[in-house]
Amino acid sequence: MSVIRNILNSRSSKDGNFFMSLTQILGFKPKNLAHYRKAFTHRSLNIKDDKGNTISFERLEFLGDAILGAVIASHLFKAVPGGNEGYLTKMRSKVVSRKHLNELGRDLDLINHVKTNIPIDQFGVNIHGNLFEALIGAIYLDRGYKYCKRFIYERVIDPYVDIEQLEGRVISYKSLLIEWCQKEKKEFNYEIYEDTGNDEIKHFAVKLRIDDRVVAKARATSKKKAEEKASKRAYYALQNIIS
Amino acid sequence: MSVIRNILNSRSSKDGNFFMSLTQILGFKPKNLAHYRKAFTHRSLNIKDDKGNTISFERLEFLGDAILGAVIASHLFKAVPGGNEGYLTKMRSKVVSRKHLNELGRDLDLINHVKTNIPIDQFGVNIHGNLFEALIGAIYLDRGYKYCKRFIYERVIDPYVDIEQLEGRVISYKSLLIEWCQKEKKEFNYEIYEDTGNDEIKHFAVKLRIDDRVVAKARATSKKKAEEKASKRAYYALQNIIS
Numbered sequence: 296m297s298v299i300r301n302i303l304n305s306r307s308s309k310d311g312n313f314f315m316s317l318t319q320i321l322g323f324k325p326k327n328l329a330h331y332r333k334a335f336t337h338r339s340l341n342i343k344d345d346k347g348n349t350i351s352f353e354r355l356e357f358l359g360d361a362i363l364g365a366v367i368a369s370h371l372f373k374a375v376p377g378g379n380e381g382y383l384t385k386m387r388s389k390v391v392s393r394k395h396l397n398e399l400g401r402d403l404d405l406i407n408h409v410k411t412n413i414p415i416d417q418f419g420v421n422i423h424g425n426l427f428e429a430l431i432g433a434i435y436l437d438r439g440y441k442y443c444k445r446f447i448y449e450r451v452i453d454p455y456v457d458i459e460q461l462e463g464r465v466i467s468y469k470s471l472l473i474e475w476c477q478k479e480k481k482e483f484n485y486e487i488y489e490d491t492g493n494d495e496i497k498h499f500a501v502k503l504r505i506d507d508r509v510v511a512k513a514r515a516t517s518k519k520k521a522e523e524k525a526s527k528r529a530y531y532a533l534q535n536i537i538s
Numbered sequence: 539m540s541v542i543r544n545i546l547n548s549r550s551s552k553d554g555n556f557f558m559s560l561t562q563i564l565g566f567k568p569k570n571l572a573h574y575r576k577a578f579t580h581r582s583l584n585i586k587d588d589k590g591n592t593i594s595f596e597r598l599e600f601l602g603d604a605i606l607g608a609v610i611a612s613h614l615f616k617a618v619p620g621g622n623e624g625y626l627t628k629m630r631s632k633v634v635s636r637k638h639l640n641e642l643g644r645d646l647d648l649i650n651h652v653k654t655n656i657p658i659d660q661f662g663v664n665i666h667g668n669l670f671e672a673l674i675g676a677i678y679l680d681r682g683y684k685y686c687k688r689f690i691y692e693r694v695i696d697p698y699v700d701i702e703q704l705e706g707r708v709i710s711y712k713s714l715l716i717e718w719c720q721k722e723k724k725e726f727n728y729e730i731y732e733d734t735g736n737d738e739i740k741h742f743a744v745k746l747r748i749d750d751r752v753v754a755k756a757r758a759t760s761k762k763k764a765e766e767k768a769s770k771r772a773y774y775a776l777q778n779i780i781s
Contacts, residue, residue, distance in 0.1 A: 346620065347620075358612060368600060383600045
């Protein structure tokens with residue numbers, strides 16, 4: 296009896312942990328954990344459903360890729376009213392490039408939740424992006440298009456989709472800002488510190504000071520990203536002065 | 539004064555006609571006609587918005603293509619639980635093939651609503667599919683993802699997406715049914731008549747009788763399609779007997 300209770304308890308506490316991790320990753324509460332479990336199941340586990348189909352995140356990748364494509368398309372359509380079809384197609388492929396998806400998956404540390412019989416270090420680099428897509432597929436099944444949109448705006452579009460950067464007109468906001476400070480003889484300083492907060496993965500926070508005044512703050516999963524984010528914010532805040 | 543009134547009247551009656559045609563095409567009432575007007579505007583009209591961007595349906599094609607891809611992906615994901623990523627990708631590309639989209643656009647007679655400075659007969663065959671995609675883009679902007687899904691189910695998935703046919707396992711339900719009737723020594727008869735109903739485009743209705751009993755009815759834009767649709771319905775109705 297106590298053995299059974301122990302198993303049940305350990306199982307439910309495992310579910311509880313998964314639920315909490317997911318809530319942090321998603322930014323909202325998942326309803327049906329089964330979809331997310333699939334999104335983190337590698338085929339090497341060789342689990343089958345009652346019809347004998349192998350369960351893995353690969354099918355969800357297909358679904359997530361399509362939903363991501365639709366959300367990014369609709370964002371670009373609205374954000375760039377002057378962009379023609381060819382332009383929009385090109386911009387979208389930059390946003391959903393394998394490289395970018397891998398970064399997004401890595402940022403969320405998705406690989407940490409994968410169930411697999413293969414050692415994690417034997418996965419190729421694309422595992423990160425694949426898990427990111429599969430996660431979007433799971434969100435779609437669990438909460439529908441609206442929540443996918445919300446997740447993609449929070450995790451992809453708001454932090455990373457910058458039209459000027461995508462167009463290659465701005466390579467780095469940090470260099471833009473430094474250039475301006477040097478020209479205007481202003482002192483600048485990036486103060487960086489580790490700030491894990493409640494997140495599972497390491498975060499860095501940065502305060503950007505110009506002439507001893509904090510003009511922007513940002514937080515990201517790498518020092519470089521945090522600096523770039525803060526610079527971008529400062530750039531837009533100072534835009535009237537700079538341009 | 540009477541001239542102005544005439545212009546206004548003619549304009550509002552034009553809007554009324556467009557609204558009515560759209561409602562028939564869409565299966566629901568459009569809210570903001572402006573989106574649909576764009577979906578039927580060819581760039582040869584050379585209309586510009588207040589920022590100088592040329593208005594045409596081409597941008598909406600990009601959007602509609604992405605939404606259509608997402609809805610079909612989610613349908614196939616659910617309809618074929620045993621299909622892997624490669625299979626699902628292949629099936630989707632069959633559903634959204636240029637040829638199929640052109641058929642769908644032609645069925646709805648979308649070209650009839652295009653505003654253009656180029657004679658319609660100078661458009662290539664892909665105009666039909668392009669307008670179909672643009673229309674989905676307009677629905678998305680006007681009523682969101684849910685209405686796109688509803689439209690795509692009604693116009694694409696329910697009438698035409700048949701997994702067995704897509705897989706090439708069933709070429710034609712009509713031939714399956716005839717084969718069965720011959721084997722079972724049953725008499726069959728397809729009774730076809732023109733039935734335009736309230737639609738703008740010609741429709742054909744068919745009654746399929748087996749041994750003098752009407753086993754299925756269907757309605758489509760060509761005789762062949764109507765027969766196939768009725769045969770498919772009969773096939774599923776009789777499936778327990780046939781297989």
